[in-house]
Amino acid sequence: MLSLGSVRFQVLRLTNACLLGRETSAHCQSWQDVSSQSIRSIYDYRILAVGFNEAMCQVWHRLTGGDVLTALKLSVFLLRTLVLFTTFYVLIAFGVPRGSALCGILFVQYSINASFFNEGLNHYEPMFLLLFLWFLLLSLKGAWTWLPLVTVVASLVKETAVLLPILHMVIHWRNENVISIRQQVRINGEIVATSTVMVVLSLATYCLLRWGWADRGINTMVDQARWYGWGLEALRHNLTTPAVFTNYLTTYHLFLLLPFVLWNKQSPLHRRLVLWFCPLYILPHLLTARVEESRLFLPLLIVVLPGSIMSLLRLISHGRHERFGLGVQD
Numbered sequence: 001m002l003s004l005g006s007v008r009f010q011v012l013r014l015t016n017a018c019l020l021g022r023e024t025s026a027h028c029q030s031w032q033d034v035s036s037q038s039i040r041s042i043y044d045y046r047i048l049a050v051g052f053n054e055a056m057c058q059v060w061h062r063l064t065g066g067d068v069l070t071a072l073k074l075s076v077f078l079l080r081t082l083v084l085f086t087t088f089y090v091l092i093a094f095g096v097p098r099g100s101a102l103c104g105i106l107f108v109q110y111s112i113n114a115s116f117f118n119e120g121l122n123h124y125e126p127m128f129l130l131l132f133l134w135f136l137l138l139s140l141k142g143a144w145t146w147l148p149l150v151t152v153v154a155s156l157v158k159e160t161a162v163l164l165p166i167l168h169m170v171i172h173w174r175n176e177n178v179i180s181i182r183q184q185v186r187i188n189g190e191i192v193a194t195s196t197v198m199v200v201l202s203l204a205t206y207c208l209l210r211w212g213w214a215d216r217g218i219n220t221m222v223d224q225a226r227w228y229g230w231g232l233e234a235l236r237h238n239l240t241t242p243a244v245f246t247n248y249l250t251t252y253h254l255f256l257l258l259p260f261v262l263w264n265k266q267s268p269l270h271r272r273l274v275l276w277f278c279p280l281y282i283l284p285h286l287l288t289a290r291v292e293e294s295r296l297f298l299p300l301l302i303v304v305l306p307g308s309i310m311s312l313l314r315l316i317s318h319g320r321h322e323r324f325g326l327g328v329q330d
Helices: 002-012 016-035 047-064 068-093 098-115 124-141 144-155 159-172 181-187 189-212 220-228 232-240 242-256 268-288 294-323
Strands: none
Touching (some): 016 047, 068 098, 068 124, 068 294, 124 144
């Protein structure tokens, strides 16, 4: 029901001209370019999302004879349902109680709704968020053998997949009070090797897609740089555009500040995620994209949310024990 309401909320904010013109015609053009291996748009390199949409359209048409637009809406609905279910299990894996995990899902659903503006259905975004959640869950559960496969699959959806190995490394990094970088690398040799392999696989997938599927008359790397204005130009735009700050405040509210306000209540794992993974995820976006779209950082909400919930629970428990004179039990 939450995902159904989320998709309905998103669709109602889009005009009929946007839905019929942009979504239907854009999908048909994207599938034609992908199937003919002559991609012209930088967004069509997210070929798994394009292929998934086409599969949904074919199945929907054979079962009901329905139109393409309805199939595209169902595609977003299915992906978002899986995102909410997986979010619940990720929160449980972090140690969040089930009741609090359900509250966390409500906030994630709200943030998803607030993060999409009149820009289309953006099928690749919920698909990448789903793969991000699967990667995070497998890493937390210790199922490392599946991580390279998820990394490659995620690279077929979004270029940001190259940052997933960093998440894995931050989660399992062992410090053991060692100051020397060389000794830290030696202690965490297995994790460094695994993460390096995944980075190489992601970059290889990125390059092979642009080598094998690009229209031969288009230099996609140059076009992408011109489109976004990489480097200092993008950074200047992102730091001086008021919409960036208002959109993120509307989407995430106080959860942007909770990890720092409740820093003493955070576990070592959640402190590492905030101090290391979040900046390493944000900086490439600031340098290579226009980040007015707050949906770009929805994966970070999943990373920050468990620690914020657990910190709030510890804070409430602390106050409750002090109030009733039971002593503080943290």
